[in-house]
Amino acid sequence: MRLMTIAIALATLPWVATAAPSWQNISAESGRRIELDRSTLKRTGNVVEAQSRVTLDRELIDNRTGTPYKIIEAITRYDCSTRSARTIKRIYRQTDKDTIREEDIAGAELPVRSGTLDDRVLREVCRPPKEGAAELAEKANEAATQLQQANEALLKKELAKTEKPPAVKTAETSSSAPLPSIRPNLKAAMEGKPAAEQQAPAPVEAPPPAASKAPPTINVPSGTTQVVRNNAPAPRPTPRPAAKAPAPAQGGYMLELVRAEPATKPPVKWSYEGAGAPENWARIDPRNALCASGQRQSPIDIRDGIKVDLEPIRFDYRASTFRIVDDGHSVNVTVGDSSFSLTGKTYDLEQIVFRRPGETRVNGQRYEMSAQLMHRATDGSQAVVEILFERGTEHPQIQTLWNHLPLEKQAPVQPPKAVLEPARLLPESGHYYTFMGSLSTPPCTEGVLWIVMKQPIQVSDDQVRIFSRLYRNNARPVQATGDRLIKESR
Numbered sequence: 001m002r003l004m005t006i007a008i009a010l011a012t013l014p015w016v017a018t019a020a021p022s023w024q025n026i027s028a029e030s031g032r033r034i035e036l037d038r039s040t041l042k043r044t045g046n047v048v049e050a051q052s053r054v055t056l057d058r059e060l061i062d063n064r065t066g067t068p069y070k071i072i073e074a075i076t077r078y079d080c081s082t083r084s085a086r087t088i089k090r091i092y093r094q095t096d097k098d099t100i101r102e103e104d105i106a107g108a109e110l111p112v113r114s115g116t117l118d119d120r121v122l123r124e125v126c127r128p129p130k131e132g133a134a135e136l137a138e139k140a141n142e143a144a145t146q147l148q149q150a151n152e153a154l155l156k157k158e159l160a161k162t163e164k165p166p167a168v169k170t171a172e173t174s175s176s177a178p179l180p181s182i183r184p185n186l187k188a189a190m191e192g193k194p195a196a197e198q199q200a201p202a203p204v205e206a207p208p209p210a211a212s213k214a215p216p217t218i219n220v221p222s223g224t225t226q227v228v229r230n231n232a233p234a235p236r237p238t239p240r241p242a243a244k245a246p247a248p249a250q251g252g253y254m255l256e257l258v259r260a261e262p263a264t265k266p267p268v269k270w271s272y273e274g275a276g277a278p279e280n281w282a283r284i285d286p287r288n289a290l291c292a293s294g295q296r297q298s299p300i301d302i303r304d305g306i307k308v309d310l311e312p313i314r315f316d317y318r319a320s321t322f323r324i325v326d327d328g329h330s331v332n333v334t335v336g337d338s339s340f341s342l343t344g345k346t347y348d349l350e351q352i353v354f355r356r357p358g359e360t361r362v363n364g365q366r367y368e369m370s371a372q373l374m375h376r377a378t379d380g381s382q383a384v385v386e387i388l389f390e391r392g393t394e395h396p397q398i399q400t401l402w403n404h405l406p407l408e409k410q411a412p413v414q415p416p417k418a419v420l421e422p423a424r425l426l427p428e429s430g431h432y433y434t435f436m437g438s439l440s441t442p443p444c445t446e447g448v449l450w451i452v453m454k455q456p457i458q459v460s461d462d463q464v465r466i467f468s469r470l471y472r473n474n475a476r477p478v479q480a481t482g483d484r485l486i487k488e489s490r
Helices: 002-016 117-125 133-162 186-190 278-284 396-403 461-470
Strands: 023-029 032-044 047-061 068-079 084-093 099-104 306-308 314-316 323-326 331-334 339-342 345-355 369-377 382-391 432-438 446-453 457-459 487-489
Touching (some): 023 117, 032 117, 068 117, 382 461, 396 461
Parallel strands (some): 306 487, 382 446, 382 457
Antiparallel strands (some): 023 032, 032 047, 047 068, 068 084, 314 339, 323 331, 339 345, 345 369, 369 382, 432 446
């Protein structure tokens, strides 16, 4: 009895255990792969909850833990009717089994933009369920039968039109006896029989006479009925056009008719010159409307600042490995866990972006280059610390980055042993300018705190030239200051 109980328990274990995720690849791009676990789909009307993930080819550094990760999983609710989504949870993993951290998301439901990762997942989860193989086979067979019947009916109709009409008799014999032949009876003539006893010869088929000649007269023996036959060839019927093959069904039974779409021009992407230049950012995409209509845009020319005793910035920048990529707009660097605190709020360092020339001007002066350290607080607010560059001696931290510049755009490089110290990018003086502005790239979001360090740092001519080989100009023109208040350390 005890052995039977154990056997039953063991037999039920596979059904009780939680099934491992079954990831299905839905998109593959350079550097990443997007997958969906269809076993997690939960449908409630037009709302679908799904678990998806992005698997990266190269590791990234987690800003909070400083640990590398390659997988980002997300549990998201998609509204198929309104094309909106709300992410509930994110999970950062180093491998399928090694979890770095998890975070619950308390964000609002947002519209899903075309071409984004959420757009690709939404298309998959909102697609109507596919029919089974048996149903598809049955429909295909039924459609093939209907198509065959239509073809046979059309063929019969065309054949009936091309058949010759039956011969028409102009005179009938007076009796049901077969008609006598009017062909000469050569055998009877040789035996000397009189003409009256000879068998009536059958009508002689001769070539059609010329139009100018009268038809020959044939003497027919008495007692017979004359049969008049027109030996002229019947006029040929007017040739009919060949029957057209039935056009394929527009709905498509076995194959769908695909109409070639006219070639369209590729969409214009934002850049710093040409059709995608800054003056066209708002026209390229309606989501960039603030780039033209905003009242607190960046960068600006800092003039007439109010000199006050500003609170010192408490930088907590730590040395770490880094990831560097040329994203097509600038050189972008991601580092480990670094932050700064100001007015009771802490901002985490997300990335470092380089500009040539420096975007912010000071009393009309434009610097050779600048580094913009992009930060974000836990409440979502953003802050930019801009460090201005002037020509001088070589900067060791900049050289460390330039030593590992990627050979191709969109191909990140993450050197395993090189270390970047963001704190050494800061000037010796902690004095700064501050004002409210925006992101200086699309979509030009406003409400961004700008901190511009007053003292520039030095970089060498070679370091400036190296960056100029990549971007000779990737700075947005200065924007109107308006009625903004600018404060500076005294």
